[in-house]
Amino acid sequence: MADNYKQISSETLTKTRQKLEKPKLYKVILLNDDYTPMEYVVKLLKMVFSRNEEDAVNIMLMVHKKGSGVCGVYTKEIAETKVFTVEKMAKNDQHPLKCIMEPE
Ligand code: TYC
Numbered sequence: 001m002a003d004n005y006k007q008i009s010s011e012t013l014t015k016t017r018q019k020l021e022k023p024k025l026y027k028v029i030l031l032n033d034d035y036t037p038m039e040y041v042v043k044l045l046k047m048v049f050s051r052n053e054e055d056a057v058n059i060m061l062m063v064h065k066k067g068s069g070v071c072g073v074y075t076k077e078i079a080e081t082k083v084f085t086v087e088k089m090a091k092n093d094q095h096p097l098k099c100i101m102e103p104e
Pocket of ligand 1: 032061064
């Protein structure tokens, strides 16, 4: 019998409430600045967010024009890791690039 059905008599089946909650999702957002080179942002979007060239360029341009842009939506731990990785890479390469996360 399927796991999410409970047999309460030989003839009656009741579907039990699914107990698994949907995980909360978080947007990872890149912030604009005046110093980080555009090519560097594109490279980072490809590496950290697995974006292709076209998507990476579009996201970078959106951030450049509007001040911020969503790079992806992830569960909490994955979003935290992406933010950490972006800031660590940028700091290591001496760019002031900032990245934040927000509940969706
Ligand atoms: N504004 C930067 C420039 O003109 C480019 C840039 C884009 C920087 C996106 C940060 O998140 C960023 N070189």
